[in-house]
Amino acid sequence: MSREMARPPLGRDELVDWIRREGEARYHDHHRYHQLMHDGKLTRVQLQQWVLNRYYYQTRVPIKDALILSKSEDPAFRRMWISRIRDHDGEAAGEGGLELWLRLAEGVGLDREEVASCRSVLPGVRFACDGYVELVRERTLLEAVASSLTEFFSPDLMTRRVLAWERHYPWISKETLEYFRSRPPKARQDSAQAIDYVLTHATTYELQARCVAALIRKTEILWHLLDSLYGAYVEPGWGPGGARA
């Protein structure tokens, strides 16, 4: 291990290739829950539960971004990163990504307060999302930034999601999908900033390997969220309240 870590750092293009290879292979668009969703094969309850459980992930995002802010000594970096918190919280009540997600929840027939309370989130989803916050809290700023690089892969998925939902779930209104429409340009800008930060600051092979490891852990978090949903709402059918017939 230490001999491998002593090798010279990869060039920028090589590192981008490594990040792209590991990220693409593990990104949650390959998960069978997403495949069922995009093939129009989720029931209404299964789709609702994805929205409800994923909201817990959404609520962790501004918290982990605030932790990333707190790890930086550089006002210029903080000025750049703080916009992520604004994107989720909005500038005023009724704005921002969290609000759009709650409207999505209402649009798929869920009770807004029930979703906002996060009280019905699956245990495994909570563990995975809390694990993301802990990863960001415990690791270096560089690794925390690298863990955000799943956004590199999200614009395609969200664009495909809008098309799939419009086609397969016509009972969901178009306005409901505003969150997925609003995200791709932000995700492209955010991931461009993050990849630039990683390429600049991962100056040794060891740091580069840690960045890739943080990204892989992040893909595990997103994957486990869907594993938990699959286990509860597809099969074997265990959810809040215990086993279902």
Place this chain on the structure above:
Amino acid sequence: MSREMARPPLGRDELVDWIRREGEARYHDHHRYHQLMHDGKLTRVQLQQWVLNRYYYQTRVPIKDALILSKSEDPAFRRMWISRIRDHDGEAAGEGGLELWLRLAEGVGLDREEVASCRSVLPGVRFACDGYVELVRERTLLEAVASSLTEFFSPDLMTRRVLAWERHYPWISKETLEYFRSRPPKARQDSAQAIDYVLTHATTYELQARCVAALIRKTEILWHLLDSLYGAYVEPGWGPGGARA
């Protein structure tokens, strides 16, 4: 202790009185270093060293505010609190409170890069300021907010400081004092928001006592900063590099 903590909570006015009493008695405007400063009795080096060392405190402020953001589950609270980070970092390069403080440093004859590097900060100042960040990291959101209530007392001090500096240190240009002029309205708004949060959320006597304890610890942090300066630059005269003749 536990019997005392079981008593009913104080009313809003009583709690404000308690906070004001403890805060006013311990606020660092009573410190002899501040008294020398406001009486025009600091040498140029002593004034410079206050500016240089206090800059380290200033750099901790957006970091502790980001930690406070990360402790909140409420987008409305975060939307309110995030403006503190903007106030210090600015919206663009060359703006914000940290930049104004570096201009203050240049205005009192210090090298901007030397101050920005924080490499000459006194050990005791570093311990105290790092202790502030740790307090915010380790305690509850409520206590972290309460620890910011020293701002309740700062507008008066800053207004007096501008008058004292203009009178006693005429070699410092008026523009240099912009930081102190810009802060009082912000500090009034910030402390009004913080006191309102504390009055609303400290719903038991024990929570109220913890808020007051957090405020007292914060006054100790500000006080120790000045103790360290006094010990290094007034008497006995120990500073970076060891004892001075």
